[in-house]
Amino acid sequence: MTSETPSFSLIDPNNQELDVPEFPARNGPQRLVAAATKQPRNREKVRLEPGHSPLDWAKLVSSGKDLRGVPCFGRYTLEEIRKHKSPEDAWTAIQGKVYNITPYLKFHPGGVKDLMRIAGRDGTKLFMMTHSWVNMDYLMDKCLVGFLAPSN
Numbered sequence: 001m002t003s004e005t006p007s008f009s010l011i012d013p014n015n016q017e018l019d020v021p022e023f024p025a026r027n028g029p030q031r032l033v034a035a036a037t038k039q040p041r042n043r044e045k046v047r048l049e050p051g052h053s054p055l056d057w058a059k060l061v062s063s064g065k066d067l068r069g070v071p072c073f074g075r076y077t078l079e080e081i082r083k084h085k086s087p088e089d090a091w092t093a094i095q096g097k098v099y100n101i102t103p104y105l106k107f108h109p110g111g112v113k114d115l116m117r118i119a120g121r122d123g124t125k126l127f128m129m130t131h132s133w134v135n136m137d138y139l140m141d142k143c144l145v146g147f148l149a150p151s152n
């Protein structure tokens, strides 16, 4: 392996458990994410409904419409967050911040089903495994409902 050759060794030093192909290989990183998040490797792109593009989300966010559904920020335990696990009322915690993800469901490029996997729980791990580059503060700021409080 030359010094320019990218390596996955930081993720899985043995490249065994996740069934990673020899590198370089087509779809190498995608296969890693698929294995880590238990998704099919040949997953088809999700077709978003008309009016639910990233640009439409940006417009909605800047429209001034209430996307939080709460009058002020709060501190919520995981117990409290667990009560919000239906598509009509879905909350998640990511990196200590609690979000109402219901308004974003149909806008999520990965689809409703995948986003619902973190409803009612701490979604940090799954979110980071899937796309750590996505900027939550930028994208979801208007859906912030508060902060994660330690459970008793």
Ligand code: HEM
Residues within 6 Å of the ligand: 037, 044, 045, 046, 092, 099, 101, 108, 109, 110, 111, 114, 115, 117, 118, 123, 126, 127, 130, 131, 134, 136, 139, 140
């Ligand atoms: C609030 C949490 C989440 C937000 C704000 C979010 C946002 C996004 C964004 C902006 C993209 C496009 C990224 C890009 O094109 O580079 C994306 C793609 C994707 N997301 Fe999420 N996501 C969230 C949670 C999740 C979770 C929990 C999963 C999996 C369980 C997931 C699975 C995916 C997949 C598979 C794609 C790729 C879609 C494609 O290109 O076909 N996301 N997400």
